[in-house]
Amino acid sequence: MGTIIEANNLRAYYITKAYGVERTVKAVDGITLRIQEGEVYGIAGESGCGKSTLLRVLLNAYNPPLTVVDGEVVYHLDGERVSAADMNEERQRDLRWRTLSYIPQGSMHVLNPVRRIRDSFHDFISAHRDVSKAESFALTAKYLRDLGLPEKVLASYPHQLSGGMRQRVTIALATILWPKLIFADEPTTALDVVVQRGVIQMLKDVQQKEGSTLILITHDIGVHANLADRIAILYAGKLVEEAATQTILESPRHPYTRFLIESLPSLDSREERLSIPGRPPALDRPPSGCRFHERCPLAKDICKTIEPALIEIAPRHFTACHVVEEELSHASA
Amino acid sequence: MGAKGSTMQLLKSYILPRVAQWAVVIFIGVTLTFLIPRFSPVNPVDDMIGRMTAFQTIDPQAVVAMRATMEDLYGLDGSLLEQYSNFWGRLLQGDLGPSFQNFPTPVNEIIAAGLPWTVGLLTTTIILGWLLGIFAGSLVGYNQHRRWAQTLERIVIVVYPTPYLIIALVLLVIFAFYWPVFPMTGGAQGTPALTWAYISSILRFGFLPGISLVIGGFAFRFIIAKALSTTEIASDYVQYAELAAVPKRRIVMSYVIRNTMLPHVNDLALSLGSMFEGALIVEAMFGYPGLGSKLFTAISNADYNIIMGIVLLSIVGIATGSLIVDLLYPVFDPRVRLR
Numbered sequence: 001m002g003t004i005i006e007a008n009n010l011r012a013y014y015i016t017k018a019y020g021v022e023r024t025v026k027a028v029d030g031i032t033l034r035i036q037e038g039e040v041y042g043i044a045g046e047s048g049c050g051k052s053t054l055l056r057v058l059l060n061a062y063n064p065p066l067t068v069v070d071g072e073v074v075y076h077l078d079g080e081r082v083s084a085a086d087m088n089e090e091r092q093r094d095l096r097w098r099t100l101s102y103i104p105q106g107s108m109h110v111l112n113p114v115r116r117i118r119d120s121f122h123d124f125i126s127a128h129r130d131v132s133k134a135e136s137f138a139l140t141a142k143y144l145r146d147l148g149l150p151e152k153v154l155a156s157y158p159h160q161l162s163g164g165m166r167q168r169v170t171i172a173l174a175t176i177l178w179p180k181l182i183f184a185d186e187p188t189t190a191l192d193v194v195v196q197r198g199v200i201q202m203l204k205d206v207q208q209k210e211g212s213t214l215i216l217i218t219h220d221i222g223v224h225a226n227l228a229d230r231i232a233i234l235y236a237g238k239l240v241e242e243a244a245t246q247t248i249l250e251s252p253r254h255p256y257t258r259f260l261i262e263s264l265p266s267l268d269s270r271e272e273r274l275s276i277p278g279r280p281p282a283l284d285r286p287p288s289g290c291r292f293h294e295r296c297p298l299a300k301d302i303c304k305t306i307e308p309a310l311i312e313i314a315p316r317h318f319t320a321c322h323v324v325e326e327e328l329s330h331a332s333a
Numbered sequence: 334m335g336a337k338g339s340t341m342q343l344l345k346s347y348i349l350p351r352v353a354q355w356a357v358v359i360f361i362g363v364t365l366t367f368l369i370p371r372f373s374p375v376n377p378v379d380d381m382i383g384r385m386t387a388f389q390t391i392d393p394q395a396v397v398a399m400r401a402t403m404e405d406l407y408g409l410d411g412s413l414l415e416q417y418s419n420f421w422g423r424l425l426q427g428d429l430g431p432s433f434q435n436f437p438t439p440v441n442e443i444i445a446a447g448l449p450w451t452v453g454l455l456t457t458t459i460i461l462g463w464l465l466g467i468f469a470g471s472l473v474g475y476n477q478h479r480r481w482a483q484t485l486e487r488i489v490i491v492v493y494p495t496p497y498l499i500i501a502l503v504l505l506v507i508f509a510f511y512w513p514v515f516p517m518t519g520g521a522q523g524t525p526a527l528t529w530a531y532i533s534s535i536l537r538f539g540f541l542p543g544i545s546l547v548i549g550g551f552a553f554r555f556i557i558a559k560a561l562s563t564t565e566i567a568s569d570y571v572q573y574a575e576l577a578a579v580p581k582r583r584i585v586m587s588y589v590i591r592n593t594m595l596p597h598v599n600d601l602a603l604s605l606g607s608m609f610e611g612a613l614i615v616e617a618m619f620g621y622p623g624l625g626s627k628l629f630t631a632i633s634n635a636d637y638n639i640i641m642g643i644v645l646l647s648i649v650g651i652a653t654g655s656l657i658v659d660l661l662y663p664v665f666d667p668r669v670r671l672r
Binding site: 061092093097102115123157 | 568569570572573574576577578579580583587588591592665666667668
C-alpha cells in the first residue's frame, strides 16, 4: 500500500494584525508525516497543541488568518502526486466528499436545523453527483440501513435526534460517497462513554467497509487505542513521537508521551495518577530548543537551546528527544 | 403518538391558545376604541356638532340624525353597559355609522371605496420590497468581501435613513413634473373595466407611489437581512456545507435565508396587517384614492367615524396578521412545534 497523503515540513501560522500589532501563533511548526492508504492514523495531543489546525491544513480547508508559511501537503490521487497548494478552487471542491471528507466534533451543530435529515443528505450528495431527490433518498436509506441506523431518522429534524444519533448521522453524512480519505476531529468528544462505544464501532465499520484511510484526531488515548493503527503525538505544534499504536501504548520513548500514557487509568493498579507538571506553552512565543524542556524532568542544557530532530529510533518508531538520542548512542557505542 | 394524536395535540396546545389570544386582542382593542371617546373631558358630540356647524350650514335634519348616531356610537345614551352592547351589536352587523364630512354616506362605503386601492398598492409593494430586500441583503451578507456587495451596501445605507416621503417627492418632481412619464395624481384613468387600457392605467398611476414604497421597504429589509445572514454564515451548519462544497446557491437559499426567515415572516405579517391604515403620506402626496388619503382627510376634518372605522380595521388587521404568523411559525421553524 502506498502513501495517500503526506506533509513535508509543514508550517502553518495564524497571523493577525490588530491596531498595528502583529501576532503570530505557530500552531503547526515543521511537521512531516506520511499516511498510508487504508490505515487509521491517530493524532493525539492536549488542547491547543495544533491538532485541529493540522487537520484543517491537511484537508486544505483553511482561511486567513491561518496561513501556510512553509512546506506543503501532497495528495496521492490515483497514482498522481498533487500538491494541495497547486489545486484551483474547482479541483478542491471536486475532491471534497468524493475523495476527502470531514467528520466534525459531535457537539457541533453541523446539521441545518430547519432541514430534514434526508434533505441535508440530498444537498451533500447532489453537490457531487448528478442524482434526483428520489435517488439520493434511496442511497441514503440503504447506507443508513447498512450502518444499522434506524430509517426513521431520515424524516426527522436534527433537534429530534439525541446527541449520539446526531453524531452517527453526521458520520454517515460525511462518508455517504465513500471518500478515500476521512478526517475526523474529536468525533467522540462530548458524548457519554456508552454512546462513544457505538460511534467508535461505526467509524470502524465505515473505515473497514471500503478500506478508507481515516485520520483521527482526539485527545482521548482510549479512542486511539481502539481505532488507530499508528499514533502521532503532537506537542506545541510539533510532532514529538510517531509509532504503531501498540508501541506508543507499551513502550513510549518521548518523556511527554510517557507522561500521557502513564496518566491513563488502568484496571490493575489503583494508585493515583500523576498529571504532567506545568501547562502547555503559548504558541505565539514557544520555548526555545525542545518545546517540552520547561516541563520535562529529564531536561538537559542542550534541550534548552537546540531543537531535537525527529529520528527513527526503531523500525517505524520516530521520536524527537535529545535524551533518547543520547541513550541510543551510548547503547550502540 | 399517531398522526391523528399529534394533530390533536398541535390543535390543543398550539392553535387554540393562539386563536383565543387573537380574540382577546381584538376584544380589548374594540373596547378601548369604545371607551376612549367616553373618557374625553369634552363631550365629543357637542364638540363635533359645534365644530361642524361653526363654519358651514348643515341641514338641521342631518344635525339631529348626526347627534343620535354619535350619541349612540360614543355611548352617551342610556347606561354604559347598554351602549357597550349596542356598540358591539352595530359593529358585528358591520355598521360603522355615517361619515360626518360626507353625511349621510356610511363609513363602510367610504372605506370600501378606498380599500381595494390601498390593498392593491400596499400588498404589491410590501411583498416586493420584502422579497427583494431579503434576497439582496442575504446575498450581500454571504458575499461580504466582494466588491459588488460592498458597493450595493453603501448605496442602501445612504437610501435607508432617507424618509420615503423625500424619495417620493424626488420621484414626483423628476418623473411627473420635469420629465412627465408618469401621472402626478390619481389612481387610474377611464371607467373601471377589465380592459388593458384601464389596467395599464392602474399600473401607470400606481408606479411612482409604488416605487417609493418599494425603495423604503427594500432598504429596511436589506439591512435586517444582511445583519441576520452575517451571523448565519458563521454557523456550524453553513461552514460545514461550504466545506462539503454544497453549491453556493443552495447554501444561500436553504441554509442562510431559510434559517433567517422567522423574523422576516413576523415583520411581513405585521406590516401587511398595518396596511389598513394606508400609506398615509405617500397616498396624500400622490392623491392616491386609498385609505391613507381618506384617513388624511378624515383627520383634518375630525371625521371621527371614519377614523374609528379605519382604526378598528387596522386592529383586526394587525391581530389577524400576527395570528397568521403564529400559525405559520411551525412551517418555517420545525423546532417551534415542541415549544
